[in-house]
Amino acid sequence: MLLLIFAITGLCIGSFINVVIYRLPIMLLREQQPERFAELPADFSLARPRSHCPYCRCALGPLQLIPVVSWLWLRGRCPHCKVGIALRYPLVELLHGGLFTLIAWQWPSPVTTLALCLFASLLLALAVIDYQHMLLPDALTLPLVWSGLLLNATPFGLVSLHSALYGAVSGYLSLWMLQILYRWLKKQEGMGGGDLKLFAALGAWLGVESVNGVALIASLLMLVAFLAISNPKKNRLLPFGPALIAGAGIWLMSLTPALQPLFTGWLYTLTPSFTLITPLP
Numbered sequence: 142m143l144l145l146i147f148a149i150t151g152l153c154i155g156s157f158i159n160v161v162i163y164r165l166p167i168m169l170l171r172e173q174q175p176e177r178f179a180e181l182p183a184d185f186s187l188a189r190p191r192s193h194c195p196y197c198r199c200a201l202g203p204l205q206l207i208p209v210v211s212w213l214w215l216r217g218r219c220p221h222c223k224v225g226i227a228l229r230y231p232l233v234e235l236l237h238g239g240l241f242t243l244i245a246w247q248w249p250s251p252v253t254t255l256a257l258c259l260f261a262s263l264l265l266a267l268a269v270i271d272y273q274h275m276l277l278p279d280a281l282t283l284p285l286v287w288s289g290l291l292l293n294a295t296p297f298g299l300v301s302l303h304s305a306l307y308g309a310v311s312g313y314l315s316l317w318m319l320q321i322l323y324r325w326l327k328k329q330e331g332m333g334g335g336d337l338k339l340f341a342a343l344g345a346w347l348g349v350e351s352v353n354g355v356a357l358i359a360s361l362l363m364l365v366a367f368l369a370i371s372n373p374k375k376n377r378l379l380p381f382g383p384a385l386i387a388g389a390g391i392w393l394m395s396l397t398p399a400l401q402p403l404f405t406g407w408l409y410t411l412t413p414s415f416t417l418i419t420p421l422p
């Protein structure tokens with residue numbers, strides 16, 4: 142019953158996360174290029190105007206905003222102009238609901254569960270925003286740094302406060318050094334400042350023990366993505382944020398009793414630092 146409540150709450154908050162993913166980058170880009178977004182209302186924010194179709198701007202009613210169900214019912218099209226609604230909307234809602242359910246199932250402490258749900262929500266928003274815009278807003282990364290340190294200062298934390306503090310510093314510094322090295326070797330920017338703050342936040346939440354493992358998984362994912370997706374002719378830069386976030390997700394899941402067997406073999410061999418960690422009860 143509790144898991145069902147978390148699943149439904151996760152789906153509904155996932156719907157709001159979709160709003161953040163769509164509107165927050167527009168709000169930030171508008172500050173730099175007001176002329177590009179001149180047609181937007183002056184009070185455009187996360188709350189205003191009401192949810193609407195981005196093409197015909199028709200407001201959507203409550204029945205058209207039910208997570209996943211509405212998208213399926215409308216067959217992925219706007220009820221007014223019939224333009225397709227991106228598959229991203231139901232996928233984010235489903236993934237968000239799934240993450241909430243997984244966290245509630247695996248973590249017995251209610252405070253840790255709620256904190257990890259917040260962690261998952263912000264990371265999911267950051268991953269999609271970075272994938273779409275190559276942007277990791279301070280409005281999301283900085284609260285994650287503080288909240289990770291605060292959580293780990295309480296008895297409900299995932300790691301000790303020492304580990305969280307060193308995790309935040311080493312996460313930030315490791316990418317900062319990489320950034321300096323890349324700039325020196327290639328005479329161009331390879332990594333944005335948002336990646337540094339994101340890695341500091343992951344270190345603050347998961348502790349210094351996680352930094353090596355998360356960096357290694359993220360690098361492997363980047364290599365796979367580079368070989369699989371990247372078109373060398375287009376020279377498109379790949380965002381590093383989603384890889385870091387996936388790395389943190391895999392690290393966190395490998396600590397849960399139910400999912401640990403999936404990871405023990407390959408992950409523990411890859412990152413010896415995993416063996417230093419006592420699995421969660």
Ligand SMILES: [Zn+2]
Nearest residue numbers: 194197219222
């Ligand atoms: Zn429409």
